[in-house]
Amino acid sequence: MDAEAEAALREGAPRLHMVGISKSFGGVAALRDVDFLLRAGEIHGLVGENGAGKSTLMKIIAGVHAGYRGRMLIDGREAQFRSARDALAAGIGMVHQELSVVPDLTVAENVFLGKQPTKRGMIDWPGMVAGARQQLASLGIDVDPRAPMGSLSIGLQQLIELARVLFSGARIIILDEPTSALSPPEVQRLFEVLRGVRASGRSIVFISHFLDDILSVSDTVTIFRNGRRVVTEAVGKIDKGWVIKRMIGSGHEGLEESYTGAITLGSRPSAPVMLSARELSASRAFADVSLDARSGEILGVYGFMGCGQIELARTLFGKLKPTTGSLSIDGQVRRFHNTNQARRAGIAFVPESRRSMLFYQEPVYKNVSISVLGRISRLWLRPAAERDIARRHVAALNIRPPDVAALLAGLSGGNQQKVALAKWLTFMPKVLILSEPTRGMDVGAKDDVVKIVRGLRDQGLAVIVVSAEPETVLSLADRIVVMKKGRIVREFAGETISKDRLLEAA
Amino acid sequence: MTVPAQENAEAQPSRVGAFIRNRIRNIAPFATLIILLAFFSIASPSFFTVDNGVNVLTQVSVTGVMAVGLTFVILCAEIDLSVAAIANATGIAVAYFTLQESYVNIPNIPLPGFAAIGLALLVCAILGLVNAFGTTIISIPSFIMTLAMMQIGAGISALLVRGQIAYAVPDLVTTLGSGAVGGVPWIVIVLGVFLVVGHVVLTYTRFGRYVYMVGGNREAAEYSGVNVKVVLGAVMVISAVCSGVAGMIGVAHFGSAQQNEFDGYLLDAIAAVVVGGTSLFGGRGGIGNTIIGLCILGVLNNGLDHVQIDSFLKILIRGIILLVALIINVYVQNLRDRERG
Incomplete structure (x- = not known):
């Protein structure tokens, strides 16, 4: 720990002290030599991007991850938790983002x-x-x-x-994204409660993507990046820009950060609108969303996890029904009662989870053909035609192994994702909606997906990319709308944008 | 916090091992059938004869026609508990619309044979549509929906015959249920036709593919733009119509139409499908499996009559065989899930 930051911290006695914590999953380091100090009567904000290591650290504290290197001291005494029950007994409580009521x-x-x-x-x-x-x-x-x-x-x-x-009886309370589903008055109310808890001498760790919330309630902020603690600082001296700069780093930490520089969005405001949503709302998930997707353009929809963007994508594909608002495709107003109608109107959708898109126990060609069966056969199946179609896609998208009869379960994640995309490419849709298209992929597979999607855009498709990862949106989109708590709060078009501006808007 | 996913495919297990694991769903029932055939052939000289073979097939015919429809439903990971009740109601309906002997005291409506058959088919189709409506539009779990339909079917049966027994059915139904051509009972031919048509629909048509895909991963089917509700509704109607036909030929086969006539058939039809190896979780199996399952049940029932065995023990033995089949069914599914996860 740097000495001046240490000195700047509030006076409370150390309640929880983690020293030299390292943790890796299957050879991938999630935490590297992390120190963390939580004082009595302190609200300690924890920030960092997805994958920076903050949740892993909290899970170690809460006893969820038992195997790690380093020491943990509670009130000066060595602690070693083997289960969540041990942690609970030692006075550590966690409130998860998904409520367990x-x-x-x-x-x-x-x-x-x-x-x-x-x-x-x-x-x-x-x-x-x-x-x-x-x-x-x-x-x-x-x-x-x-x-x-x-x-x-x-x-x-x-x-x-x-x-x-x-x-x-918890004396250390960990709150994971407590404000993501709350309205501003509810946030204020939560903060009042937290301040009361702090006054009683208990300690709170507050994990959030919402930097304004962190900065308004915390005493101290610790920033994580790539499994390391970057800095710990008292809140009085810092602002949002300062935090964002340290969260995303200077751009020299490897390939993952290759999109941190400024990029210029090249939107096409004159292209015809393919999909147009007007004041679309779905109970609780999102409200009053209006957007246009133009042909030959990739529209990025960015927002933190749980801000309603996933539900928005499902609504556009007819999986969820909007409560109010209207949707028009290629100039015609549509109301979808099921996904079949959306598909026939020319909408294609790849959900965020491959598991909910693919048939693992079926061969690749059946996975590809399922969404076009109605176009290639009326009553009788034509397996030869199905295989031909699949072979074309396997070659065009470079799917490995290049065997259309291989069971899908045997393919790697990146290749499975390509199969999920291939389903929609036999007969060009008008609008392609991708939810988290590069989640959990390695850099090579990500680049493949970026190339494929750009290729489709250049063929005149309207593409909508929905993601909670800024890199995904920045690497693909020509125009970006930012969602926050179910509403569109900002649009970036025809201008230069960087990751920190995107984070700032969300 | 997300950890970069492992992109490498898992190590491939040995080919033979993988082959057996992939096929165990089919191998286990087939091996069971062979063992049963061998056992009864040795234990009783009267068992392994052509005549007795025809007997076995005749005995499973009514169950078999029901099981064809049920195969569609179970492949979609749904269940239909109303098959026997719908069979009963349809069998009674066809008798209700046929002129009965004067000593049968039922206030019925005699119609020409084709009209009686048509109306009976309409009855089972409507009952199937009600099942379809309940499961897809209202979203009642099929288990509960068809439980209610089981009662409704029994109720229709009770109302139409009012505790009496009707004997006459249209000539066509009589022939199909109890006639024979060239030594082969018509009822076995009917079973054969249903099995073949069922197999062709499931294997070679677009609808059949949708049935497998909806059963394999319903969410994925929906995200692929398949109209899942239409598929689910259709299988409920198919199941009900198969049951109706089974009920009509069953009534002719037994020579009478009365209440509670098919009560044992629900369990037998489900057992035939599941013992044959069709997954209760949907997406795996098919008519081929149902044929093996039917043969196992038929051989078991018939064979136990040929050997000296306490007739009260038979029921227990059948229960144990069913349990073993269920254990294999679920165990195989767990194996798959583990491979996948």
Whole structure:
């Protein structure tokens, strides 16, 4: 730790001290020699890009990852957790991004989940309700403990889960992306609660992509990059730009960061609009989304995980139904009741998870032909034609092994992704929607995908790329819209953009 | 935090091992059938004869026609518990629309034979459509939806015969159910036709491919633009119509139409499909498997009659065979999931 940063930290006694932590998964280093100090009565913000190592560190603290190198001290005593239960017993509690509440039970039951008070072997209902009411009131949460959990807003549910973690005796609370689903007033309310918790001497680790939130509530911020701790700094002296600069580095740390430099977007505002969404909303997921996808242009939709971009993509393909708004394809207003109608209107979609797109126990050619069967056969299948089509794609997309009868399960992830893309390329769609097209791929496979998608754009397709990874959007898009908590907040077109500007907007 | 995914394909297991693992779903039932045939042939001289072979096939015919429809449903990873009840209702319906002997005291509506058959087919098709509507439009799990239909089918049967027994059915149905041509019972020919048509539809048509794909990965089928609901609805109707035909020829075969006539057939039809090796999780198997499953059930039922065995023990033995088949079925699925994951 650098001495001046150390000195600048607040006065609280060290509560949790991690020294020289390293952790790797299958030869890939996730954490390299990381030091981390959390003081009593401190809110400590943790920032870094996806894959920077912050979640891995928190999982080590919470006992999820047992095998690692380095030392962990809690209140000066050596700690070694073998399971999440050990960590819980030592007073460490975690609130995950995906809430683990039981929506059908009451608030009181959720607060006391797993440790309901009993009287003579029966659950003590009045005691539980009174206990929950008191517990929640002490955090400034005014809610009827008898109300079903599911009837409350997400923000309240999150506060109640936090209450449960506190109530279980946790002195160190880890919050993973607590604000991603919250409205601004709910965020303020959460912050008030967190400040109260801090005043009681407990420590909070606050992980988030939302830098404004981190900077407004934390005392200290630690920045991670590529598995290393870059810097720890008191919040008073720093601003958002300072943090972003250190999060993404100077661009010399390897191939993964080759898109950190400024690039110029070359949108084509005069090209015909192929897909046009107007004030599209879907309950809870996103609201009031209007966008145009033009032929021969790649539109990037960027936003943090859970900001509604995945649901937006599904809605455009007819998998989800919008609650309000309209969608038109090639000038015609459409309402899709199922994916089949979307496909026939000329929309193609590759979802973020290959698993939900491919048939692992079937040969490659059946995977390719499934979306065009209706075009090549009416009643009887034509396996020879299917194989021919598949062979063309295997050759054009350089799919390995080049055997259309090979079972899909035997292909590597990158090749599977190409098969998922090949499904839609036999008869050109009008609009191609790609959700996280390069997630989990190595650099070579990513470059292949970028080339293929650019090739399709040059043939006149309207392409929409939806991603939570800035690199994906920056490497592909000609125009970028940024989504934040279900709404489009910014559009970048015909200008120079860099990763920090994109992050700043989101 | 995402860790870069391993891009290398997993090491290929040995070819022979992989072949057996891929085929165990088919090998296990086939081996079971061979063992049963060998055992009963040795244990009883009257078992392995041409006449008895025809017997076995005749005995499984009604079950078999139901099992063809059920194969479609199970391939889609759904279930139809109403097959026997729909068979019963359809069998009774066809008798209801036929002129009965004067001593049968049912207030029925006699119609010409073709009309009776047509109306009976309409009954089972409508019941199938109701199943399809419930499972796809309302999204009731097929297990529950067809459980309700089981009761509805039984209710229709009860209402039409009112505790009586009807005997007469149209001539065509009588011939198909109990006639024979050149020593081969028509009912076996009907079974053969259903099996062949079922196999051809599943293997060589676009619809058949959709059935396998929807069963293999429903989400992927939907994201490929397949109209999953139409496929699921269609298999429910196919299952109901197969059951209806099974019910009509069954009534003719047994010579009477009455309540609860097909009660044992639900379990037998499901057992035939599953014992044959069609995956309960969908996407794997087919009519070939169902044929083997039918033969296993038929040989077992028939063979146990040929050997000296406590007749009350037969039921237990059948239960154990079914359990073993289920264990293999689920075990094979787990093997696959592990290979995939």
